[in-house]
Amino acid sequence: METFIQVVVNGLMLGGLFAIISIGLTMIFGIIKIVNFAHGEFLMAGMFLTWLFTTKLGLHPYAAVVVVAPALFVLGGVTQKLLIQPLMNARDEHIQIFATVGLSTAMINLALLIYGADIANTPAYGLRTPLEFGPIRVLEGQLFILGAAILLVIGMELFLRRSRTGLAIRAVAQNRTAAQLMGINVNWIYVLSFGLGAACVGMASVLVAPLYPTSSNIGTYFVLIAFVVVILGGWGSIPGAFVGAMVIGLIDSLSGFYIGADLREAVVFGVFLVILILRPSGLFGSKQKLSHIS
Amino acid sequence: MKHILSLGSPRTASWAAPALLATLAALFITPVVIGDAFVYHVFVTICIFAALSTAWNIVGGFAGQLSLGHAIFYGIGAYAGVILMNMGISPWLGMFVGAAFAALAAVVISYPCFRLHGPFFALATIAFLEVFRVLALHFRDLTGGATGLMIPIKMGWEWMVFRERLPSLIIAFGMLLLCLAVAQWIRSGKLGYYLVATRERESAAKAAGVRTVQVRLIAVAISAALASMVGTFHAMYLTFIEPSSMFSLSFSIQIAMFALIGGIGTVYGPLLGALLLVPLTELARGWLGAEALGLHGFVYGVMLVLAVLFMPNGIMGVLHRYLQKDDEDEETGQTQAAPVAAVPRAEPEHKMGPEILRVENLDKHFGGLHVTKDVSFNLREGEILGMIGPNGAGKTTLFNMLSGFLQPDSGKVTVSDSAGNFSAPVSPADFASIGVGRTFQIVQPFAAMTVEENIMVGAFYRHPDVNDAREAARETAHRMGLGPWLNAEANGLTIGGLKRLEVARVMAMEPRILLLDEVMAGINQTDVRRAIDLMLSIRDTGVSIIAIEHVMQAVMSLSDRVIVLNSGEIVAEGDPQEVVRDPHVIEAYLGKGFADANS
Numbered sequence: 001m002e003t004f005i006q007v008v009v010n011g012l013m014l015g016g017l018f019a020i021i022s023i024g025l026t027m028i029f030g031i032i033k034i035v036n037f038a039h040g041e042f043l044m045a046g047m048f049l050t051w052l053f054t055t056k057l058g059l060h061p062y063a064a065v066v067v068v069a070p071a072l073f074v075l076g077g078v079t080q081k082l083l084i085q086p087l088m089n090a091r092d093e094h095i096q097i098f099a100t101v102g103l104s105t106a107m108i109n110l111a112l113l114i115y116g117a118d119i120a121n122t123p124a125y126g127l128r129t130p131l132e133f134g135p136i137r138v139l140e141g142q143l144f145i146l147g148a149a150i151l152l153v154i155g156m157e158l159f160l161r162r163s164r165t166g167l168a169i170r171a172v173a174q175n176r177t178a179a180q181l182m183g184i185n186v187n188w189i190y191v192l193s194f195g196l197g198a199a200c201v202g203m204a205s206v207l208v209a210p211l212y213p214t215s216s217n218i219g220t221y222f223v224l225i226a227f228v229v230v231i232l233g234g235w236g237s238i239p240g241a242f243v244g245a246m247v248i249g250l251i252d253s254l255s256g257f258y259i260g261a262d263l264r265e266a267v268v269f270g271v272f273l274v275i276l277i278l279r280p281s282g283l284f285g286s287k288q289k290l291s292h293i294s
Numbered sequence: 295m296k297h298i299l300s301l302g303s304p305r306t307a308s309w310a311a312p313a314l315l316a317t318l319a320a321l322f323i324t325p326v327v328i329g330d331a332f333v334y335h336v337f338v339t340i341c342i343f344a345a346l347s348t349a350w351n352i353v354g355g356f357a358g359q360l361s362l363g364h365a366i367f368y369g370i371g372a373y374a375g376v377i378l379m380n381m382g383i384s385p386w387l388g389m390f391v392g393a394a395f396a397a398l399a400a401v402v403i404s405y406p407c408f409r410l411h412g413p414f415f416a417l418a419t420i421a422f423l424e425v426f427r428v429l430a431l432h433f434r435d436l437t438g439g440a441t442g443l444m445i446p447i448k449m450g451w452e453w454m455v456f457r458e459r460l461p462s463l464i465i466a467f468g469m470l471l472l473c474l475a476v477a478q479w480i481r482s483g484k485l486g487y488y489l490v491a492t493r494e495r496e497s498a499a500k501a502a503g504v505r506t507v508q509v510r511l512i513a514v515a516i517s518a519a520l521a522s523m524v525g526t527f528h529a530m531y532l533t534f535i536e537p538s539s540m541f542s543l544s545f546s547i548q549i550a551m552f553a554l555i556g557g558i559g560t561v562y563g564p565l566l567g568a569l570l571l572v573p574l575t576e577l578a579r580g581w582l583g584a585e586a587l588g589l590h591g592f593v594y595g596v597m598l599v600l601a602v603l604f605m606p607n608g609i610m611g612v613l614h615r616y617l618q619k620d621d622e623d624e625e626t627g628q629t630q631a632a633p634v635a636a637v638p639r640a641e642p643e644h645k646m647g648p649e650i651l652r653v654e655n656l657d658k659h660f661g662g663l664h665v666t667k668d669v670s671f672n673l674r675e676g677e678i679l680g681m682i683g684p685n686g687a688g689k690t691t692l693f694n695m696l697s698g699f700l701q702p703d704s705g706k707v708t709v710s711d712s713a714g715n716f717s718a719p720v721s722p723a724d725f726a727s728i729g730v731g732r733t734f735q736i737v738q739p740f741a742a743m744t745v746e747e748n749i750m751v752g753a754f755y756r757h758p759d760v761n762d763a764r765e766a767a768r769e770t771a772h773r774m775g776l777g778p779w780l781n782a783e784a785n786g787l788t789i790g791g792l793k794r795l796e797v798a799r800v801m802a803m804e805p806r807i808l809l810l811d812e813v814m815a816g817i818n819q820t821d822v823r824r825a826i827d828l829m830l831s832i833r834d835t836g837v838s839i840i841a842i843e844h845v846m847q848a849v850m851s852l853s854d855r856v857i858v859l860n861s862g863e864i865v866a867e868g869d870p871q872e873v874v875r876d877p878h879v880i881e882a883y884l885g886k887g888f889a890d891a892n893s
Binding site: 102104 | 411
């Protein structure tokens with residue numbers, strides 16, 4: 001029983017991690033309707049920045065957020081402005097897919113060029129210390145991640161629902177043309193949204209960096225999980241992503257323990273495929289508008 | 295993704311074929327002449343990537359299903375080859391075993407995924423790729439797990455492994471030719487037209503009798519089998535395979551990237567892409583070695599981003615633009631055929647035949663909305679049935695049920711075949727095969743095709759051969775007054791032209807029952823009169839027509855009988871003159887107040 005509880009707790013901690021890396025992805029999709037295949041590389045870039053900040057300046061990795069989040073905001077905004085914006089009206093979807101796939105390829109290899117194939121370990125500053133609650137053990141850093149994920153979900157929801165800018169963002173997400181007619185600068189909203197989504201990734205990266213070694217291909221693993229989470233939670237839904245992340249965290253942890261560590265990925269992606277095929281709008285997403293034949 | 299049909303259609307530029315042959319010859323002769331081992335390696339690699347990319351393009355380009363998991367099939371071929379070779383079976387046999395497995399896997403994977411579009415299909419293929427990689431790592435006994443598999447040391451043609459370089463080049467080159475030949479064959483035949491039509495407008499393709507799922511599955515199976523065969527050979531060439539390099543995402547992306555940069559959806563684009571980019575990689579590796587770790591990948595990524603921004607149609611698109619400039623002089627010299635006026639109608643009292651379509655008690659709900667309520671009527675052979683009713687009356691929904699695009703909640707639609715036996719078709723393909731053709735209210739041209747090619751998609755239904763279909767399409771086009779625009783892009787037509795194209799495409803299927811959904815809406819008076827003549831001439835060939843129409847002039851002069859639909863119910867039915875005087879009809883259009891005031 002104790003083992004089971006430990007496995008479940010591990011799953012929830014993992015869920016917090018998956019949630020915090022997925023929020024930006026689902027937000028960008030929900031508003032701009034773009035699947036950002038370079039999402040994982042944004043995380044990778046943020047983690048390298050955190051590593052540089054921590055090792056060069058000798059400061060706590062969490063302090064890096066003041067640099068990393070704005071840097072990622074700029075990266076996201078620039079990506080939207082220079083890469084996505086010109087392709088928003090492309091007739092074929094494959095053009096947009098290739099755009100971010102190309103960006104992802106370029107970023108992975110740029111990191112490889114600069115840092116080589118070695119891994120970069122961000123100093124942990126005690127974040128990898130296990131905390132014991134009776135028989136249950138969790139890492140300090142994991143608790144921070146879970147807490148931050150919850151705060152980020154609440155914060156983003158409040159921002160989107162209560163603020164004037166948030167209202168404009170939701171209007172653009174619902175109907176771009178109508179929003180434009182209401183005097184909203186749609187292109188600016190897109191840049192802002194992509195930037196905000198990327199800044200969320202920046203926040204995630206300072207939290208993840210002390211726990212996971214940074215390497216050029218770290219993003220690939222995390223981005224696939226993030227896709228799974230976002231599909232499960234319903235594209236564009238931030239609370240959905242949080243719940244999806246918890247579910248995937250639990251599946252990952254339980255299947256890793258009970259089925260076999262080397263097969264847990266197969267289980268996770270299997271679940272992903274079943275959801276994607278049977279219920280493409282996600283477990284918690286509203287039913288997508290059925291294509292209308294006229 | 296325009297100009298896709300430029301190669302393989304009669305409009306092929308005169309220099310294209312020689313240029314292609316010269317390129318292929320150079321691909322083979324250059325390494326033989328230079329004789330350097332490294333040069334051989336570069337050219338073998340070009341052939342392999344070009345072949346893979348060409349195979350990918352059958353699915354990713356022609357069918358428009360963007361797979362980022364094609365390494366699955368390549369990997370299956372590689373593992374099948376090596377595992378069987380370790381059991382003493384020649385890779386020449388293993389190649390076909392692998393191809394069979396790959397084709398099967400492709401069909402099983404793709405069937406459920408075809409309901410996903412764009413990025414979601416790409417994501418699903420990535421997920422499948424991950425599953426295959428993890429499974430390959432897990433089943434150590436079969437695949438050797440993470441340590442990988444070596445091929446046994448057996449040399450010679452029988453084993454596809456050679457000490458000298460030339461035989462490898464011959465095989466790689468042969469595989470490239472095979473892939474190109476298959477791609478060319480698909481592209482220039484019925485299957486290619488069906489694939490592109492499905493990619494451009496799935497519902498219009500269905501209405502044209504295309505079994506859209508089936509054609510895409512065929513494409514996927516062929517593509518996977520080819521990729522797998524190349525994979526088998528590449529494994530022999532590499533002599534060592536392991537899961538993370540065989541089932542690799544970045545490898546899958548590269549394959550797709552060559553096609554995009556060369557020209558996605560064209561037969562020879564992938565070859566051009568590989569020809570341009572592979573040497574870059576191999577040279578960087580050869581000269582800079584480990585120092586340049588990541589350099590070629592970085593260049594690839596940047597090239598891909600630049601390509602989507604500045605030449606989304608790839609090198610072929612750029613070439614085509616130059617080619618068009620050359621052609622313009624010729625085209626202006628061409629005399630424009632005068633539009634063919636509809637043949638003046640002989641005025642025989644036309645006779646209506648027996649019942650051909652029966653609609654019984656159709657009911658359909660969309661959520662809480664009752665769209666059609668207990669709708670019943672029938673249609674006789676050679677009859678023109680006008681269907682009118684205010685917006686939202688359920689006319690188009692009814693059409694969707696009469697052509698298999700929607701299933702009624704209850705009630706049935708039965709159609710008699712040419713022998714007079716009634717049956718109840720279900721899918722759009724069933725309806726097409728029993729002779730029901732339809733147009734769409736919102737026109738659905740296949741944008742990447744010319745007018746002629748659009749009509750050919752319909753004509754293939756009766757004429758499987760390309761030349762016959764082209765002939766039939768031209769004939770239909772002339773009848774519909776589309777003759778002068780045969781080679782124009784469908785996108786460039788006016789709305790009247792597009793409406794006629796809709797009718798032409800379905801007429802090319804030679805239907806017995808024609809469902810016309812507002813073909814006269816938004817076209818000018820002259821066109822309306824021509825359209826009326828056209829419909830009468832179609833009717834005189836024995837076709838029965840149901841026409842949804844708001845243009846009363848047309849309804850009154852065409853219809854043998856009119857049905858008025860309001861809020862999903864038939865409120866009036868009968869002779870056109872009587873129907874328009876019916877108080878129910880006036881009420882439906884103008885409101886109760888007007889009906890009362892007039893009574």
